[in-house]
Amino acid sequence: EVAIFWFRRDLRADDNHGFYQALTSGRPVLPIFIFDTEILNDLEQTDSRVTFILHEVQKLQDLFEQNGSTFWIYQGKPLDAFKRLLTEYAVAEVFTNLDYEPYARERDKLVYEYLGTQNIRLRAFKDQVIFHKNEVVKADGKPYTVFTPYSKTWLSKLTSRDYEAFPSEKHLGNLVQTDPLPKYHHPDLGFKHGPYNVPPLELNVSLMESYAENRDFPAVAGTSRLGVHLRFGTVSIRKVTAEAVKHSSTFLNELIWRNFYMDILWHFPHVAQSSFKPAYDFIAWDNSEKLFARWCEGTTGYPLVDAGMRELSATGYMHNRVRMVTASFLCKHLLIDWHWGEAWFAEKLLDFELASNNGGWQWAAGSGCDAAPYFRVFNPELQQQKFDADFRYIKKWVPEYGTSAYPSPIVEHKTARERAIRVYKEALNER
Numbered sequence: 001e002v003a004i005f006w007f008r009r010d011l012r013a014d015d016n017h018g019f020y021q022a023l024t025s026g027r028p029v030l031p032i033f034i035f036d037t038e039i040l041n042d043l044e045q046t047d048s049r050v051t052f053i054l055h056e057v058q059k060l061q062d063l064f065e066q067n068g069s070t071f072w073i074y075q076g077k078p079l080d081a082f083k084r085l086l087t088e089y090a091v092a093e094v095f096t097n098l099d100y101e102p103y104a105r106e107r108d109k110l111v112y113e114y115l116g117t118q119n120i121r122l123r124a125f126k127d128q129v130i131f132h133k134n135e136v137v138k139a140d141g142k143p144y145t146v147f148t149p150y151s152k153t154w155l156s157k158l159t160s161r162d163y164e165a166f167p168s169e170k171h172l173g174n175l176v177q178t179d180p181l182p183k184y185h186h187p188d189l190g191f192k193h194g195p196y197n198v199p200p201l202e203l204n205v206s207l208m209e210s211y212a213e214n215r216d217f218p219a220v221a222g223t224s225r226l227g228v229h230l231r232f233g234t235v236s237i238r239k240v241t242a243e244a245v246k247h248s249s250t251f252l253n254e255l256i257w258r259n260f261y262m263d264i265l266w267h268f269p270h271v272a273q274s275s276f277k278p279a280y281d282f283i284a285w286d287n288s289e290k291l292f293a294r295w296c297e298g299t300t301g302y303p304l305v306d307a308g309m310r311e312l313s314a315t316g317y318m319h320n321r322v323r324m325v326t327a328s329f330l331c332k333h334l335l336i337d338w339h340w341g342e343a344w345f346a347e348k349l350l351d352f353e354l355a356s357n358n359g360g361w362q363w364a365a366g367s368g369c370d371a372a373p374y375f376r377v378f379n380p381e382l383q384q385q386k387f388d389a390d391f392r393y394i395k396k397w398v399p400e401y402g403t404s405a406y407p408s409p410i411v412e413h414k415t416a417r418e419r420a421i422r423v424y425k426e427a428l429n430e431r
Ligand code: FAD
Pocket: 215, 223, 224, 225, 226, 227, 228, 230, 254, 255, 257, 258, 259, 261, 318, 319, 320, 321, 323, 324, 327, 345, 349, 351, 352, 353, 354, 356, 357, 358, 360, 361, 364
């Protein structure tokens, strides 16, 4: 009988909690991966994230083969994968890591129930975050909805045990030994190599040490670019946290934001569809398709907004400061429903993470749990003066800025600001 370890958003063999539990369970472990067509069917054929996943899966397969084992790979629906798997192997238990997104919870519930009918247990472990579920809650047991007190409790609970590694990589000898090796060929998913390159995985000490000083300036390569690696689990959050504890409390604070949004999504899954604060679902958006297109292509006439949108389309990344400015601009200046922007970012960002993306958008729209107040409207020009004073970032992405080829502003700041405040107020006062 074998134990299964089901890889998902944890594409690494080292310091992988669920994998470690499987490998030390006393049974030989068969690692599996499912290319979930329920997810893939919704993606563009040139989605760079799929290229990245394929690459990482291949790396793991090579590693398992070097250890005399195999990687069982399936393309289709997860439930069908398990039905098939049970015809090929005598399975005692299935191990995996928890995933907190609504779709994943639904999927795991179905698999859990199916395996239950076969008397097989599905065991899911905490791996994506340092704390989850009810580990960081208020004294009365209710979830926090404001970041500052959440982060205080988070920090007060943190001990080095919370980021101690699970040395899964030391137990690869416990993988199922297959002789001869069955060759699983990678399914042809019909995806073409996407346009974006994933930044290399680096835990850079000097970057962390100067993070607090540099992180707000988009022209400076002052942030870690770890988002995509945390998203797909090619790096362990425990390892990153250990480094942050040593080198930068500001960096650690950002990891706490990530954890906060994951917890918000867990406790309030409705945010994936609608506003955290329901009154904000009644804003009378203008939703001009024409203006939305201008925002997407980066021709709004506001150079910091345009630079950000072009960086996103060209690289699959946008600097955090500029994410805030472009998001606020869409919701407030253009009065376009934040869901439109959320979806655009979700399609483009290599580091797209439902919890953080949704949290960031609801923050910018004012509809979120701990959001910018609705009357606070970022002034894109002032943001540029503060964070890209020498136009270095802007010149990189908007080379025609300052020439006659550059468009004039599609909305006037003062008028747009007043309109946003008025329309928001109307929605909020009526509730
Ligand atoms: P660094 O500055 O080096 O930070 C290190 C890590 O901390 C990040 O990789 C990320 O995991 C976490 N982190 C940093 N800032 C935040 C934050 N504000 N909220 C939550 N986690 C944070 N982040 C995503 O990971 N995926 C998204 O889809 C996403 N969408 C966003 C949308 C909007 C509108 C906004 C305002 C922010 C969004 N963020 C998102 C948060 C943040 O912009 C990115 O995490 C960050 O820019 C990624 O670059 P980095 O890896 O170099 O980050």
